[in-house]
Amino acid sequence: MSKNNNIPAINPVMIVFLGVLLLAFSIFLITFQPNLESLNQNVGSDIMSQLIIAFITGITTGGLSCLAVQGGLLASSIAHQVEQDYSEKKKLKTRFNARLPIFLFLVSKLIAYTLLGALLGWLGSYFTFNPTTRALLMIAIAIFMIGNALRMFNIHPIFRYFSIEPPKVITRYIRKTAKGTDTATPIFLGVLTVFIPCGVTQAMMATALGSGNAFTGAALMFAFTLGTSPVFFIIAYLTTELGASLEKFFMRFVAVVILILGFVTLDGGLNLMGSPYSLQNLTRNSSFPSAESSPEISSAQQITSAEDEITLYVQNEGYFPEILKAPAGKDLTLNLVTDGVYSCALAFLIPDIDFYQMLPSVGTVQVNIPAQTAGTEMYFTCSMGMYTGQIIFE
Amino acid sequence: MIKKIFKVSDMTCSNCAMKLESLEDVLDGVKEINASYHKLEMSIEYDESKLTEEDIMKAVKKKGYTASPA
Numbered sequence: 001m002s003k004n005n006n007i008p009a010i011n012p013v014m015i016v017f018l019g020v021l022l023l024a025f026s027i028f029l030i031t032f033q034p035n036l037e038s039l040n041q042n043v044g045s046d047i048m049s050q051l052i053i054a055f056i057t058g059i060t061t062g063g064l065s066c067l068a069v070q071g072g073l074l075a076s077s078i079a080h081q082v083e084q085d086y087s088e089k090k091k092l093k094t095r096f097n098a099r100l101p102i103f104l105f106l107v108s109k110l111i112a113y114t115l116l117g118a119l120l121g122w123l124g125s126y127f128t129f130n131p132t133t134r135a136l137l138m139i140a141i142a143i144f145m146i147g148n149a150l151r152m153f154n155i156h157p158i159f160r161y162f163s164i165e166p167p168k169v170i171t172r173y174i175r176k177t178a179k180g181t182d183t184a185t186p187i188f189l190g191v192l193t194v195f196i197p198c199g200v201t202q203a204m205m206a207t208a209l210g211s212g213n214a215f216t217g218a219a220l221m222f223a224f225t226l227g228t229s230p231v232f233f234i235i236a237y238l239t240t241e242l243g244a245s246l247e248k249f250f251m252r253f254v255a256v257v258i259l260i261l262g263f264v265t266l267d268g269g270l271n272l273m274g275s276p277y278s279l280q281n282l283t284r285n286s287s288f289p290s291a292e293s294s295p296e297i298s299s300a301q302q303i304t305s306a307e308d309e310i311t312l313y314v315q316n317e318g319y320f321p322e323i324l325k326a327p328a329g330k331d332l333t334l335n336l337v338t339d340g341v342y343s344c345a346l347a348f349l350i351p352d353i354d355f356y357q358m359l360p361s362v363g364t365v366q367v368n369i370p371a372q373t374a375g376t377e378m379y380f381t382c383s384m385g386m387y388t389g390q391i392i393f394e
Numbered sequence: 395m396i397k398k399i400f401k402v403s404d405m406t407c408s409n410c411a412m413k414l415e416s417l418e419d420v421l422d423g424v425k426e427i428n429a430s431y432h433k434l435e436m437s438i439e440y441d442e443s444k445l446t447e448e449d450i451m452k453a454v455k456k457k458g459y460t461a462s463p464a
Contacts, residue, residue: 152406160432165408168415168428175416 047216049344051223054204058227061257062200066228101186106229108190113201113225114218116194120208121217131272131349131356131383134210138269138385141203145262152255170195200258201228203265268385274351274378280388281379284322310391311335312380314345314359318387319380328374328393334367347383356383395425397439398447400461402454405431410459417453421445435464 147162170192197205204224208217263279270278307327313320314336326332336348338359346359350367359365372378372393381388405411411429414436418427423444429436438450447463454461 154406160434163408163431165411165431171412171415175412175419 047219049342050216051219054207054220054223055227057200057204058224059230060227061261062204062224063228063231066197066201066232102233105186105190106233108187109193110190110222110225110229112191112194114222116205117208117221118214118218120205120221121211122214124209124212124217125214131351131354134383135269135272135351135385137206137210138265138272141206142262142266142269145200145203145258145265149255149259149262152252152258166195271379271381271385271388272349272351272383274381276377276379278385278388281390284388284390309333309335311337312389314338314341314348316341316345318345318382319389322389324389324391326369326372326391326393328372328376330371332369332371334369334391336365336367338362338364344382344384345387348380349383350378350380352378395439396442397437398450399435399437399464400450400454401434401464402429402436402459402461403434404459405429405434407431411436413457414454414459417450417457421449421453436461 144162147159150156151159151162173192201224204221208220211217211220267279271280275281308330310324310326310332312324312334336359338346339362341359341361346361347356348359348365349356350369353369355367357365357367369378369391374394376393378391378393379388380390402410402414405414408431411431414429415427417438418424421440423441425439425441427436427438436454440450451461
């Protein structure tokens with residue numbers, strides 16, 4: 001009754017081995033990558049480092065996540081074509097053709113997503129993403145990621161609704177198109193993947209939108225999609241479908257990574273809102289009572305150049321000192337000192353007074369802070385919510 | 395033509411639903427398949443003279459899932 005295909009069987013151990021290798025390589029890259037940031041980028045900071053981050057995101061979570069959403073259907077569609085070639089041509093030729101449609105598919109996907117990135121960046125240029133909007137966007141993305149991770153762990157049926165099901169019209173159309181035998185088919189399929197983006201891809205698309213620049217948006221999506229390509233190529237080439245048990249194994253990996261990234265993103269969003277309940281601010285606050293004599297506090301006092309002036313050193317690794325003490329009840333000047341800084345620490349933000357400015361790589365920027373009551377804690381952060389600190393008024 | 399609903403409780407993502415819907419292409423006598431990951435079920439409209447429930451469950455099994463009549 002069924003017309004099942006006869007794709008050659010692939011050793012699942014090999015796939016797992018390659019997956020583990022890839023993950024190990026990715027973890028190595030993440031560990032030794034300086035100034036690593038989260039998915040969400042700040043406007044105008046070092047573009048090259050953002051592209052590297054986008055690429056690493058692609059080769060790690062993006063690749064696996066895309067594989068979960070697009071891999072099974074599209075790889076099997078391509079394999080269907082290969083199978084047809086296989087029955088018509090000699091074996092040696094088939095080996096060549098097996099690579100070609102996947103290559104064409106990935107190249108067209110890369111081009112399509114790059115153009116999509118340009119479009120999103122261009123659209124984003126018409127919106128102004130103030131820090132609060134960006135914080136809300138980050139929190140929304142975080143909830144989406146955490147919900148998806150919990151769905152993968154099958155915690156509760158409600159989390160299944162975090163999975164966006166593409167319209168039947170689109171999936172059916174893609175499937176019908178996949179039956180074609182010409183070389184244009186994988187190209188067309190690659191383009192169609194823009195309609196079934198995975199969760200991480202959607203987050204990256206939001207980032208491209210937030211860039212507010214067509215070129216940056218295109219470059220971000222290019223780097224990200226390029227990163228996903230090796231995973232896609234290896235898996236699509238080696239197998240047409242992951243076995244159910246193996247798929248679950250991969251999904252556990254993806255779920256753990258997405259869960260961690262989700263909480264990191266959530267923490268960044270809370271930092272951007274100036275919330276004292278972010279993990280960084282909570283841990284800093286909880287250690288504060290014993291920090292009276294800590295180097296941060298004493299150095300803060302030492303660098304106070306005048307009674308109504310405080311100084312913060314902006315460095316590639318963050319803000320120093322992390323805790324500043326300031327007198328309450330009087331207007332203050334905060335001196336932000338940079339000297340050869342190129343990380344996103346330059347995108348400086350104080351949510352409570354709605355201050356946001358891209359600092360120069362070298363120089364001093366003065367911020368006027370209105371008088372605060374004693375006991376006030378004012379948080380500052382980079383625009384990605386990664387580097388943080390606080391001013392305590394007393 | 396008859397329309398039946400099967401429970402497929404081991405779907406893990408929306409891609410599983412797409413995989414199940416691809417059975418439209420491999421089973422003779424099927425008019426339409428709609429699978430939902432949210433509901434963990436699959437509705438199938440098919441010609442009873444060409445296909446049985448057992449054929450459908452076997453085909454689903456080959457895709458790596460377990461279907462049972464709802």
